[in-house]
Amino acid sequence: MTVAPPVQAKLSRADLLEEYDQDRPGFVLRAARRYGPVVELSPGTVLVTGGEVAHDVLRRTNRDFLMDRDRAWRPTDSRRGEDALESWMSARRAMLSALSGDLVGEHLRWYAGELATLMDDWARIGRTGDPLPALVRLSTDAFLRLCLGPAAARRERDDLAALVAGLLDALNPIVRSSVELPWFLDRLTARRRRATRAQQRLDSALHAVVDRPPPGGLIAMLSGAGVPAGPLVRILVSATIASRLVPAAAAAWTLHAVATHRPQEEPGQVVDEVLRLRPPTWLLHRATHGEETSGEWRFPARTAVMISPYAIHRDERHFPEPELFRPGRWTGARLPAGAYLPFGGGPRWCVGTHLAKAQLTTAVEVFRRYRLDDVSRSVTADTSSTMYPRGLTVSVGRAR
Ligand code: HEM
Numbered sequence: 001m002t003v004a005p006p007v008q009a010k011l012s013r014a015d016l017l018e019e020y021d022q023d024r025p026g027f028v029l030r031a032a033r034r035y036g037p038v039v040e041l042s043p044g045t046v047l048v049t050g051g052e053v054a055h056d057v058l059r060r061t062n063r064d065f066l067m068d069r070d071r072a073w074r075p076t077d078s079r080r081g082e083d084a085l086e087s088w089m090s091a092r093r094a095m096l097s098a099l100s101g102d103l104v105g106e107h108l109r110w111y112a113g114e115l116a117t118l119m120d121d122w123a124r125i126g127r128t129g130d131p132l133p134a135l136v137r138l139s140t141d142a143f144l145r146l147c148l149g150p151a152a153a154r155r156e157r158d159d160l161a162a163l164v165a166g167l168l169d170a171l172n173p174i175v176r177s178s179v180e181l182p183w184f185l186d187r188l189t190a191r192r193r194r195a196t197r198a199q200q201r202l203d204s205a206l207h208a209v210v211d212r213p214p215p216g217g218l219i220a221m222l223s224g225a226g227v228p229a230g231p232l233v234r235i236l237v238s239a240t241i242a243s244r245l246v247p248a249a250a251a252a253w254t255l256h257a258v259a260t261h262r263p264q265e266e267p268g269q270v271v272d273e274v275l276r277l278r279p280p281t282w283l284l285h286r287a288t289h290g291e292e293t294s295g296e297w298r299f300p301a302r303t304a305v306m307i308s309p310y311a312i313h314r315d316e317r318h319f320p321e322p323e324l325f326r327p328g329r330w331t332g333a334r335l336p337a338g339a340y341l342p343f344g345g346g347p348r349w350c351v352g353t354h355l356a357k358a359q360l361t362t363a364v365e366v367f368r369r370y371r372l373d374d375v376s377r378s379v380t381a382d383t384s385s386t387m388y389p390r391g392l393t394v395s396v397g398r399a400r
Pocket residue numbers: 092143235238239240242243246247250279280281284285341342343344345347348349350351352353355356357
């Protein structure tokens with residue numbers, strides 16, 4: 001027999017949103033402690049904080065749990081069998097394979113050099129100020145250079161970077177808000193029209209590149225592998241957005257961890273521990289269209305499912321003393337599926353995982369060459385969309 005997730009006690013939807021907006025990660029952790037792995041926050045919205053259920057939901061994405069965040073429940077093209085989904089999945093297979101090959105080796109050498117130049121600049125001043133904007137510029141530029149190839153002119157990358165930034169600026173008020181309008185109202189709002197225009201500008205710039213891809217880059221490689229222009233542009237839009245703030249947030253948390261703890265463990269373990277405590281994508285979203293069950297839980301039709309890697313990564317069964325930063329815990333670690341999800345899971349796990357982990361490991365190696373101290377007054381986590389550090393300042397001494 002299956003049961004519906006419990007309803008969060010006696011709070012109106014407005015009260016719930018207010019409590020959530022005051023301290024989103026704290027809200028999620030309290031809900032996990034109070035109600036267990038699955039809780040219905042309000043009718044139609046379920047929060048998953050248990051790794052086992054999260055793994056099952058992610059595994060069944062594209063079939064039973066869809067990528068839709070659209071509360072209007074319009075017909076979706078994110079379901080198995082739809083042409084748009086099939087072409088997306090085939091483009092992502094091609095991108096995954098390209099990003100695990102030779103392309104990344106040269107890229108990492110360039111990335112290490114750029115990051116060292118940035119650190120040298122900071123060392124000259126003696127401190128970073130807020131490091132996030134510079135890290136955002138670096139991660140955006142890094143992915144665009146990978147796309148266009150090392151020979152492409154700097155100006156071409158800068159032009160595309162401006163369009164990516166424009167689209168994210170336009171999307172920001174929409175994704176940061178905890179209130180979602182029904183689609184027929186949403187599409188009439190000025191903010192949605194602005195986002196649509198920004199997306200069209202980026203789409204057409206990427207189409208122009210895909211029509212005549214510069215040699216030696218990811219786009220030329222994917223075009224050469226037969227990925228059609230339409231799906232290629234779609235996945236490039238998604239990847240250019242995904243490779244801007246999220247990897248920069250991860251790099252900023254890594255800088256913070258190295259400056260605060262001076263960890264001596266393997267760089268890869270340091271990265272795993274940073275992403276455990278500070279997963280930039282700290283909430284994942286899925287939706288049911290029909291009624292679904294997972295283990296003992298029943299998810300009614302048209303449920304918005306929020307999955308919290310942030311809470312899942314604090315499960316004491318797998319991570320004793322979970323709030324402590326302890327990279328050594330990763331030595332010989334064997335975790336059950338769903339216990340660690342910084343890059344998601346199931347068929348829609350992050351396409352950039354290999355690239356992102358390699359960049360972060362490189363970043364640990366570069367950061368360690370400097371004398372770093374956390375001199376921030378207080379560092380808090382901004383969680384209105386991606387989890388990134390606010391208030392971080394690091395004092396930077398010259399390379400030893
Ligand atoms: C530390 C850095 C990164 C983290 C923590 C991260 C995390 C994630 C997560 C959790 C998802 C799954 C979202 C979901 O299930 O709803 C995702 C998806 C995705 N990521 Fe990343 N990501 C990172 C870097 C990158 C980079 C560098 C790229 C560039 C290729 C990238 C491209 C993508 C794309 C295209 C998707 C969508 C996949 C799909 O829907 O099929 N990510 N990322």
